[in-house]
Amino acid sequence: MHRIIQGCEIKSVSANPSYYVSSNSYTLEDFIELVTRASDFKTLNKVCSLIRTQYQFDFYAIFARVNRVNEAPICYFIREHDNEWTRHYEAEQYMFTDPGVRIATHHMTPFNWSSNRFANLKTQLSPKELQMSHDALDYGLSHVFNAPFVNKNGDCGLVRFINLDGKSSLDEDSRQQQSKTPELYYLASYVYESLSRLLKAQKTHNILSEREKDILLWTAIGKNPAHIAGNFNISENTVCKHLCNIRRKFEVRNTTHAVAKAISMQIISL
Missing domain, CATH: 3.30.450.80 (Transcription factor LuxR-like, autoinducer-binding domain)
Structure with a gap:
């Protein structure tokens, strides 16, 4: 409840x-x-x-x-x-x-x-x-x-x-x-x-939404925003907004750091 x-x-x-x-x-x-x-x-x-x-x-x-x-x-x-x-x-x-x-x-x-x-x-x-x-x-x-x-x-x-x-x-x-x-x-x-x-x-x-976790995982395995957008049938701009929100939530300046932090916190795994 x-x-x-x-x-x-x-x-x-x-x-x-x-x-x-x-x-x-x-x-x-x-x-x-x-x-x-x-x-x-x-x-x-x-x-x-x-x-x-x-x-x-x-x-x-x-x-x-x-x-x-x-x-x-x-x-x-x-x-x-x-x-x-x-x-x-x-x-x-x-x-x-x-x-x-x-x-x-x-x-x-x-x-x-x-x-x-x-x-x-x-x-x-x-x-x-x-x-x-x-x-x-x-x-x-x-x-x-x-x-x-x-x-x-x-x-x-x-x-x-x-x-x-x-x-x-x-x-x-x-x-x-x-x-x-x-x-x-x-x-x-x-x-x-x-x-x-x-x-x-x-x-x-639970700091990230399920969509944010998915996008970060695909980023972690080397996919760029355009590829991720095509996979989830969303715009590349939406992918970039998700990545921006992820960096904000993790209080980091770049996506590479966000990926490293998510892996260390066991939020995503490769």
């Missing part, structure tokens, strides 16, 4: 709906290695599913806000799978009234949300935040572990592990919570950094 809401470009992504179940038990170091080595979103989703399974959560969700120069920020809402709550969350645009998201834009301390915590904090919530929180309880969200992150560029994110239907893998008053919360926050920090890396790579790869 791709839309503009409240000055932000929204990209909603449902990860692979398959549930990843493993009988293996992973150490903290195992998970860190798997997250760090994730080379695509599908792999990262698989690792996050393994993490939430081992820590006895029902599903995970990630919010990420990425600022851009002279453009609206991009807000990514990534969920492990569709369910009644995630569909309702999107339909009601709760990304903008979610108290957890608000907290994530200013703080970096992990926190657990539950019905008990909600009862203690509801006087501090706005009416819209109260509505969102009431709905979450009505849909069975009994416990949510929240790990917020903010970087020096003002980008922020929130990694969540969620329990449904009255279950709680972390009792707020138990010693178990004291031991698991630091581990989960530590793992979530790697998840957020890996996601940021993949989003940055995606943005870099």
Whole structure:
């Protein structure tokens, strides 16, 4: 899903709906290695599913806000799978009234949300935040572990592990919570950094349009603008305009440099 809401470009992504179940038990170091080595979103989703399974959560969700120069920020809402709550969350645009998201834009301390915590904090919530929180309880969200992150560029994110239907893998008053919360926050920090890396790579790869990639590839193999124009049934002037746009996007002065940069960034390959 791709839309503009409240000055932000929204990209909603449902990860692979398959549930990843493993009988293996992973150490903290195992998970860190798997997250760090994730080379695509599908792999990262698989690792996050393994993490939430081992820590006895029902599903995970990630919010990420990425600022851009002279453009609206991009807000990514990534969920492990569709369910009644995630569909309702999107339909009601709760990304903008979610108290957890608000907290994530200013703080970096992990926190657990539950019905008990909600009862203690509801006087501090706005009416819209109260509505969102009431709905979450009505849909069975009994416990949510929240790990917020903010970087020096003002980008922020929130990694969540969620329990449904009255279950709680972390009792707020138990010693178990004291031991698991630091581990989960530590793992979530790697998840957020890996996601940021993949989003940055995606943005870099998508810097050129498909037509610009095609024209640059043909240029790279030695074809001149006239030949390229004939191949794509466009004018030579259009080809030259595309090459000019490519140089501008790459911030280079000549097409040879643009070709070299595209190859080094793995945008085109010979």
